[in-house]
Amino acid sequence: MFVDHLKVYAKAGDGGNGVVHWIRHKYVPKGGPDGGDGGRGGHVILKVDPHTDSLRTLFFKPKAIAEAGQAGARQGKTGRNGRHFTVKVPAGTLVHRLDPETGEKGEQVADLTADGEEFILCHGGKGGRGNEHFKTSTNRAPAEAEPGQPGEEGWFFFELRKIADAGMVGFPNAGKSSLVAALSAARPKIAAYPFTTLQPMVGVIEYPGFLRATVADIPGLIEGAHANRGLGHEFLRHIMRCRVLLFVLDMAASDGREPWDDLAALRTEVSLYSEELARRPWLIVANKMDVDGTRTRLKTLKQRFKRIEIIESSTVDAPGVDALKERLQELATRPR
Ligand SMILES: Nc1nc2c(ncn2[C@@H]2O[C@H](COP(=O)(O)OP(=O)(O)O)[C@@H](O)[C@H]2O)c(=O)[nH]1
Numbered sequence: 001m002f003v004d005h006l007k008v009y010a011k012a013g014d015g016g017n018g019v020v021h022w023i024r025h026k027y028v029p030k031g032g033p034d035g036g037d038g039g040r041g042g043h044v045i046l047k048v049d050p051h052t053d054s055l056r057t058l059f060f061k062p063k064a065i066a067e068a069g070q071a072g073a074r075q076g077k078t079g080r081n082g083r084h085f086t087v088k089v090p091a092g093t094l095v096h097r098l099d100p101e102t103g104e105k106g107e108q109v110a111d112l113t114a115d116g117e118e119f120i121l122c123h124g125g126k127g128g129r130g131n132e133h134f135k136t137s138t139n140r141a142p143a144e145a146e147p148g149q150p151g152e153e154g155w156f157f158f159e160l161r162k163i164a165d166a167g168m169v170g171f172p173n174a175g176k177s178s179l180v181a182a183l184s185a186a187r188p189k190i191a192a193y194p195f196t197t198l199q200p201m202v203g204v205i206e207y208p209g210f211l212r213a214t215v216a217d218i219p220g221l222i223e224g225a226h227a228n229r230g231l232g233h234e235f236l237r238h239i240m241r242c243r244v245l246l247f248v249l250d251m252a253a254s255d256g257r258e259p260w261d262d263l264a265a266l267r268t269e270v271s272l273y274s275e276e277l278a279r280r281p282w283l284i285v286a287n288k289m290d291v292d293g294t295r296t297r298l299k300t301l302k303q304r305f306k307r308i309e310i311i312e313s314s315t316v317d318a319p320g321v322d323a324l325k326e327r328l329q330e331l332a333t334r335p336r
């Protein structure tokens with residue numbers, strides 16, 4: 001299951017109470033104060049984990065609650081600190097405060113990008129001081145101690161940063177970069193997604209009625225990607241963040257491979273990595289249809305993948321990319 005947004009309740013541990021206690025020895029009838037301090041409550045910590053690619057773990061239990069600190073004890077002993085509660089999140093996780101009543105997203109509190117990065121979402125409460133701290137020259141027997149401070153708490157909205165509405169998957173030279181350029185209203189940009197070492201090219205397609213769709217060309221999918229060959233995992237993690245997948249095929253077989261073999265290999269990589277990703281809406285973009293001999297290949301492709309939608313395209317010639325552009329309007333647009 002791929003979970004890309006959810007509401008989470010987080011509560012850090014309360015601080016332990018300071019205590020009132022008196023030194024008691026057999027032959028010391030009236031001992032001074034020796035009540036210890038309470039321990040600090042545990043923090044709720046978010047940690048970017050390279051092996052986590054969705055917010056799935058939180059989905060089943062959208063609560064992050066850290067342990068309280070223990071109360072102080074006699075002989076000036078400080079209570080044990082509460083254990084931190086650490087939530088593993090993928091790189092590219094955004095966290096906003098959430099109003100639990102209206103469900104509205106408030107200010108952004110975290111934008112986690114680097115593997116290993118940590119962020120304290122809720123701070124544990126400080127422990128209260130025990131009565132040994134309240135001794136003064138005039139009051140040598142204070143019956144006073146502080147309660148621990150409450151740990152921070154709140155509701156939060158976690159989401160994964162989207163790369164694009166549609167993401168392209170294909171072998172090198174299939175024409176992905178050319179397609180992004182041909183589809184885009186403006187020059188496609190290298191998107192600044194700090195959580196990826198790959199550099200996705202993202203083009204914006206504009207439609208009448210203030211609609212737009214974004215389409216991304218993320219380099220790097222090769223055979224063996226699911227087993228993390230090359231930048232395989234990195235690629236697959238990021239293609240997870242596209243709503244629709246476009247499998248781009250070189251119908252001219254420019255590199256000597258047949259397009260149906262390429263498609264089978266690409267689908268295998270995707271399925272081996274994640275079943276969820278394999279179930280994501282997808283279609284075939286049969287590219288380079290301007291080249292001689294591609295009609296025959298298209299027939300074979302259609303026979304082999306009968307139930308899959310195939311859109312013909314060419315980035316250099318008629319029929320161009322209009323059909324793809326139209327289809328993406330139905331599948332992937334959102335308000336500008
Ligand atoms: N004939 C033809 N060549 C294309 C088409 N699209 C891309 N190419 C060429 O195929 C090569 C690879 O294209 P590119 O967009 O860089 O592929 P990418 O590696 O998938 O990004 C380049 O030489 C392009 O000019 C097309 O529709 N028709």
Ligand SMILES: [Mg+2]
Pocket residue numbers: 176177178217219
């Ligand atoms: Mg390219």
